[in-house]
């Protein structure tokens with residue numbers, strides 16, 4: 247690769263032993279997984295995405311690559327160089343928003359820049375040896391098409407494309423349709439003009455062996471947040487963990503919180519959204535707006551710049567420390583933060599996003615709400631009812647155990663790679 251590379255290999259120190267995750271599968275699935283893995287020995291899979299940290303895709307790849315390696319499948323992960331030219335990530339942020347249905351205009355000049363950088367990425371891809379090339383999300387989408395690698399190519403779309411703007415779809419469709427396989431996180435996000443034979447649905451999952459999923463006592467987590475975040479331990483705590491992004495609707499959380507305060511003045515709110523994702527330059531502006539709204543409230547704690555904190559540990563502790571976890575998103579491809587909190591036996595109140603509705607069955611293992619008023623009402627209800635919180639948290643944990651754990655996702659990946667390679 248040339249010295250100014252557009253891609254950077256992500257170095258992973260994490261390793262995993264197959265025995266540790268195989269025990270999470272039924273005997274039938276374990277046999278199936280080992281059999282699929284045996285066909286892929288000596289094959290090489292490479293994943294490409296926008297950023298090595300921050301966001302759900304990075305979270306998945308951080309676990310997926312070590313799992314694949316542990317099964318004897320060579321695999322690597324490259325993220326787009328965070329110092330890539332000029333406004334590339336501002337443009338891809340617009341494309342992301344348009345895919346999620348926002349009315350944004352992308353100029354001819356911006357498309358030209360997107361295509362220019364993707365040609366550079368493609369040139370770097372051509373120097374990477376692999377059998378299956380997996381492109382995640384729209385940032386490197388065109389690079390997969392421009393690449394001359396005569397390999398199987400898979401496009402993973404992790405976002406909610408159910409209401410995609412027509413003009414964006416028209417622009418991206420020919421490239422997406424040219425991939426050998428196209429993976430979405432829900433059938434609601436698939437468009438009829440894609441070949442059914444190519445489309446797969448993978449439901450995202452969390453890695454129960456990852457440090458992020460550690461479960462600690464509430465007492466330990468609260469004293470950690472007091473020490474590292476200044477949040478007092480003697481008051482109820484509401485937490486939302488997510489990038490500062492309009493789709494996550496942090497403003498709606500603050501509006502609900504203000505309503506809750508009128509009946510429960512001692513309550514505290516923490517919005518945890520460390521600025522790690524290099525592909526989300528809009529986060530700074532969203533954070534500034536939210537900081538201005540929250541400025542007068544000493545009861546609201548915002549976490550954006552890590553400033554000596556360990557974002558992973560802090561996030562895990564915040565998810566353990568909360569009395570109620572909120573995820574007020576209006577759009578969500580899935581929303582791993584919801585799964586993570588449910589796994590930690592938290593009662594979660596989610597916004598109406600499709601990915602959240604996939605995980606929370608209203609009233610059974612959490613709540614789904616549409617407005618700040620409804621959110622406030624459910625928070626007040628749960629704050630006054632610890633027994634209900636516990637019941638919802640237990641049901642949430644069971645849901646994740648049954649449906650959203652990583653070994654199943656690994657099996658989906660193995661089957662996909664194999665089906666790609668079978669007809670070479």
Ligand code: UDP
Pocket residue numbers: 300301302303305458487488489518519520521557558561580581582583584586
């Ligand atoms: N995350 C984190 N700290 C933060 C914000 C987010 O560790 O301050 C992680 C979070 O734990 C989850 C991922 O980033 O693993 C977010 O994934 P999700 O699917 O919820 O949303 P995305 O950011 O991909 O839209």
